[in-house]
Amino acid sequence: MDTQLEMRDEAMIERMDIRNPRVAEQVLNLQRSAYMIEAELIGYSDLPPLKDTIEALQQCGTFYGYLIQNKLCGAIAFKTEGGVIDIYRLMVHPDHFKKEIAKMLLNVIESENRVKKIIVSTASNNTPAVQFYIKHGFQVVKDEIINDRLSLTHFEKML
Secondary structure, three states: OOOEEEOOOOOEEEEEEOOOOHHHHHHHHHHHHHHHHHHHHHHHOOOOHHHOOHHHHOOOOOOEEEOOOOOOOOEEEEEEEEOEEEEEEEEEEEHHHOOOOOHHHHHHHHHOOOOOOEEEEEEEEOOHHHHHHHHHEEEEEEEEEEOOOOEEEEEEEEE
C-alpha cells in the first residue's frame, strides 16, 4: 500500500500494490468475507469471486483500499481504457457495512481519474448493491441472465 489519499478519523484510502503477495492475500480475505454475504443474500453460492485466487486478483487492475487503523476494511478494483473506468470489485468487510466506505472508494476513483464514463455490474437480486449504484448516479444499461439462478445488472454513469 503506497499513496495515502483520504483521511477520516483513523481511516485512510491508499492505492494498493496488488502484486505484493501479502497485500493480495489481505484483499482476497476481504473479498471472501464480502462475497459470502452477497452469496447468502442472493441465494447463490457459486459466485466467481468466491473462487478467485491471488493470481486472479492480480489481473483486476488498480486497487485502492480503505484502512482503519491499518486494517483493510474495503477495496475497489478497476481498469481504465478509452476514457471508461470498468469497476471489477467494490467490496466492504461485513463488520464495516453502512459506514459509507463504498461511497468513499467510489468517490476517490471518480475524482482521481479523468474519464467520461464508469461501468459496473452486480447480481440483479443484490438489492443493496443495485440501490447503491442507482443512488450514486448510475443508470441500468441491461440485465443479463447468466444461468437459471444468477442474473447480472449492468450499470453506467456518465461523468
